Amino acid sequence: MEQIFIPVVLGTAREGRESEAVAKFxxxxxxxxEGLTTELVDVGDHLRNRTLPPYGKGGAxxxxxxxxxxxxxxxxxxxVSPEYNRGYPGELKMLLDSLYKEYxxxxxxxxxxSDGPxxxxxxxxxxxxxxxxxSMVAVPTTVHTPFADKLFDEDGHITDEKYGERSIFQ
Ligand SMILES: Cc1cc2nc3c(=O)[nH]c(=O)nc-3n(C[C@H](O)[C@H](O)[C@H](O)COP(=O)(O)O)c2cc1C
Incomplete structure (x- = not known):
């Protein structure tokens, strides 16, 4: 079977981020x-390891x-992106902006x-x-994760089984 490769991008570097549990799930x-390979790309790693290039000509x-x-x-x-002040995290934009033709x-x-509704x-x-x-194609079906702080219990188990049934996973 032919394999397609879809990395999962965790789009925040915030300490204590709830998004990490969602991305790992x-x-x-x-x-x-079957037929899908993946890897977890943590934008926080790119910030910490300074592997984001400078902006502009001569970038990545x-x-x-x-x-x-x-x-x-x-x-x-x-x-996988949280909402900060009605937008997405700046570090995610830095990662995305570091390339062009590969997308x-x-x-x-x-x-x-979000931790709200x-x-x-x-x-x-x-x-x-x-x-x-x-020049990417956004998939029209999106998944929303309200009250993300309550989606996993202390052991990291999901509390809402229906979350996993949403269409992006099918
Ligand atoms: C700087 C900042 C701004 C935020 N702004 C919003 C917002 O505009 N809308 C919202 O629904 N939640 C907002 N939140 C709360 C997030 O929904 C919450 O942090 C949630 O757990 C998801 O992000 P996380 O992965 O950083 O935990 C904000 C959180 C932070 C840290």
């Missing part, structure tokens, strides 16, 4: 799918970075996170605009 679900389009290597192989990406015509799946919907809508700017 989704990553686990992806690993169960010319110099190799781990993100460039990953994205060159990817058939698409799934972004062309590839799908971008989106999962939004809207599930990161405004961050997700903004990322759809960014997808267009990157």
């Amino acid at each position: 989704v990553f686990g679900e992806f690993q169960k799918h 389009d010319e110099v190799g970075t781990p993100w460039k290597e990953t994205m060159s192989r990817a058939d698409g990406i799934l972004i 062309r015509r590839k799908p971008m799946g989106l999962i939004g996170i 809207w599930g990161g919907s405004r961050a997700v809508e903004q990322l759809k605009l960014v997808a267009a700017g990157l």
